[in-house]
Amino acid sequence: MSGAFRIPSAGRLSQAKTARFSFDGQSYTGIEGDTLASALLANGVHLVGRSFKYHRPRGFLSAGAEEPNALVQIERDAARKAPNIRATVQELYDGLVASSQNRWPSLAFDVGAVNDIASPLFSAGFYYKTFMWPKAAWKSLYEPKIRAAAGLGVSPDKPDPDHYSSRYAHCDVLVLGGGAAGIAAALAAAETGARVILADEHADFGGSLRFETGAKIDGQDGYGWAQAAIAKLKGMDNVRVLSRTTAFGYYAQNFVGLVERVSDHLQSPGHDLPRERLWQVRAKRVVLATGSIERHMVFADNDRPGIMLASAARIYLNHYGVAVGKNVGVYTANDSAYAAAIDLKKAGVNIAAIVDLRDHPTGPVIDEARALGIEINFGRAVIRAGGKLRVTSMTVQPKNGGGERTIPVDAILMSAGWTPSVHLFSQSRGKVAFNDETKRFVPGIYAQDCVSVGACNGTDGLSASIDEAYAAGAKAAKDAGAKTAKGTKPKVDASESWSRGMLGAAPGAGPDKTVKAFVDFQNDVTAKDIRQAVHEGMRSIEHVKRFTTNGMATDQGKTSNMHGLAIAAETLGKPIPEVGLTTFRAPYTPVTFGAIVSHARGPLFDPTRKTAIHPWAEAHGAVFEDVGQWKRAWYFPKAGEDMHAAVDRECVAVRTNAGLFDASTLGKIEVVGPDAAKFMELLYTNPWEKLEPGRCRYGIMLREDGFIYDDGVVGRLAPDRFHVTTTTGGAPRVMNHMEDYLQTEFPHLNVWLTSITEQWAVIAVQGPKSRDIIAPLVEGIDMSDGALPHMSVREGKICGVPTRLFRMSFTGERGFEVNVPADYGQAVWEALWAEGQKHGATAYGTEAMHVLRAEKGYIIVGQDTDGTVTPNDAGLDWAVGKKKTDFVGIRGLTRPDLVAKGRKQLVGLKTKDPKVVLEEGAQIVADPKQAIPMKMIGHVTSSYWSQNCGRSIALALVAGGRDRMGETLYVPMPNGVIEVEITGMVFFDETGGRLNG
Amino acid sequence: MLLIRCPYCEEERPELEFRNAGEAHIARSANMAGESDDDFEKFFFIRSNPKGIIYERWRHIHGCARFFNAVRDTVTDKFVMTYKAGEPKPSKLPGAVK
């Protein structure tokens, strides 16, 4: 037997398939197909959690996604600990381990429950009032305490070992909700041949047909009809049926996000299955069949375990075969709770009494209840529930006052009526309208190509819902371009029907009472809190919501919003629509980060770019650094070397013999066409028309505001062909910048731009022996200084493959950059490496490259410039064509601030103590004795130890820097002030003789 | 995710393929070097930032790579229309959005 409260004659689960599970260390037996909630209830367990603020004992309110109370922790193993799982949704599997949250030391005895007694401290707005002062106490005292006391489960502390998948899908008709209306709409749409997706959040379809025993469709009971219809839909090629799938967000242009829970219900999912799958569906038409959610009654202590929605008790009985008590009371303001009482009574459960707020209701369910001998009390209210860890009684009073009577019960079923689920409609930016007669918000003005059907549209009754849904499904398919439906509409033979109910606090929880009558269970918001918010000046429901936190918990107020709104409206003395409904936002229910991130994590988070020479560097012990998406060899340590030693050795070797450097990541763009030179004239500050083919020039690119945007060496291969290089990080934006001007401002120029970064591997060979290393491998290029001077380029062959051979230098040494097709990059590198070994060459990385260029005062855009540096500031005025009449940035350069005196200029810095290496970013002051905050006149942009200079070197941007040559300035640091001298930017080989050395 | 119609591809494509490129119909002067400070300020710094209809440049960067112009409502985030770079600012908008 799977629990003392299991009723063998009721429910649809097979008693034979048991599943063992544990809750808070205690073992229980349930049945396959149970939820954790139904399995616990079958074992008589109602107490499953403590509330967020007051730590009040809580049980199950519902049997579905709207559950505010029964949040538990599910633990599969050390890394798989999921907090805040709704026990009403979690399906049972053999071996499931669950525990309660927000209690210490135990669920039955919780120290935090003192908050319940001290509750005046925690009333509405307490966050805003209580913890305001002193400010510093927030970090050290209030926040940690509040977080510890208000814990909602424990996050896993290990990386998530599960994997998640993601799919895009397109369809003609997307039907959201698989109850009677959703199924009817899907059938109608599917029969036209349209592509249909039908999704429902539950494990099985049917919606309220899962508990409505009175429904008969096409000669079958409602649930049986639903299963047959789903089987039919699953058999159709044009239909995809998704169960356990929640539509959590409705976005622009009928784009809907859904999460399918693939394996959380399985005992051992294995690694083949993702835990969840994200569906991103673009639908031509959407049918919303999201149903309605029952509301609770707002009365004193309505949160005691054992008090739940009437429909929940009914589903536990009719679907799971579980009685929620042995002696059950009912408190209602509409008919639907009667059906629950009738079903339980027929299953042998005692119904202590039905308490109905209405004065003289009539109808078949009332007659039937009376005929079954159930005591019915009209015009009366339950003013209080007794019991603490479990409800023990309900106290009844005539609704206008009078004698009290206490009835012993072990459960209370409540129903204040049903709220249409307009969440997704609202997310689609549709505007809801208030129906004054039925006191509910229903879809009003649509913003997208969707339609609401059934209960979520305020349509009452099964027959009317199916009619509406079937017609809407057929129309949606037709509007999406399909043919006319050729099926037959399902015929409703019998149904249950009810509507109305009440909103707001029940008598006994009115403005004159100080009782705890809960509106929002998850955030512990009472009717009194909402009234208090109004009394303290909140007028808009948005303010009331934030002040009280009503509806702001993870359940997003699915059961509480309408009650809260009604109480606020009543207190304000305004009609409900004037107070307004808060906006519903995605997600409908919480979505895991895993589902959203999917496979895009770890190595798949961002693409990794590796050069053709990467494997060689890896094999030779390179340490890599990330430069954007690129992996670049940083330095090549030999055994026993730290970074410092390796970089010193590499720097010296380049200037002594030669070094090989992988420069493949350099951005490369080919500018081709009859107007290529004209285009270059406009995009760079330099003159290009007169640059001879075969020659190179260092180019500077500005933005229109006159600030340096990028730089690089440009080789002219032919009159109509430029090989442009950019910074490694700047390549994509430079390409975008060039395309922008070419397409929109200079479309008359006949030019083509091609990114060739990935096509050419680049091997820099630098140093006095560089020519000796390259020359034996080159064919068809005269390597003499006369034929191939500094800053020139030739096309020919190296190692038998095509090359663009640049004579250029970023080290100040005689240097070459060998461009070869990327596929040959590693082979040519290896050939050059072998040749280099004869000449004492070394491989060097980006760190040595940085040091070597700084020794020569060559800038790095983005390091020595920051988007506010002009060519003049950087000492590069020589690169701006003075006779040019236009280029991008020409006007910006003459702006008043850009020509003003005292701008920060790039200079060299030498520390007085040559051993001290400055910190990059360190601030510079003229007088270190001045009061703090000091006037800062510049900062260090580049700083290194230079083994070649035998001292530290640095570049800095300093106000009026070039007029301060030889001046002593100061760099105040936490450990003392560093004295520096302003110098020129070139620290090594000032005459530049080594370029031909 | 929005669908944006590329006027060159003549197709609606997902937002991920596009990149915004700022306000449209701000022409670069043919005599840039001779612009006054005021005119340069208007050209480079001043943008309209309207509540409602905005004319802006987009690039189909992960598609045909073309720049084009779009009319978008900043309140609803809806694209009213798109058109090719160089085409005049439309005088009438479809759907008569105010």
Ligand SMILES: [Zn+2]
């Ligand atoms: Zn395109």
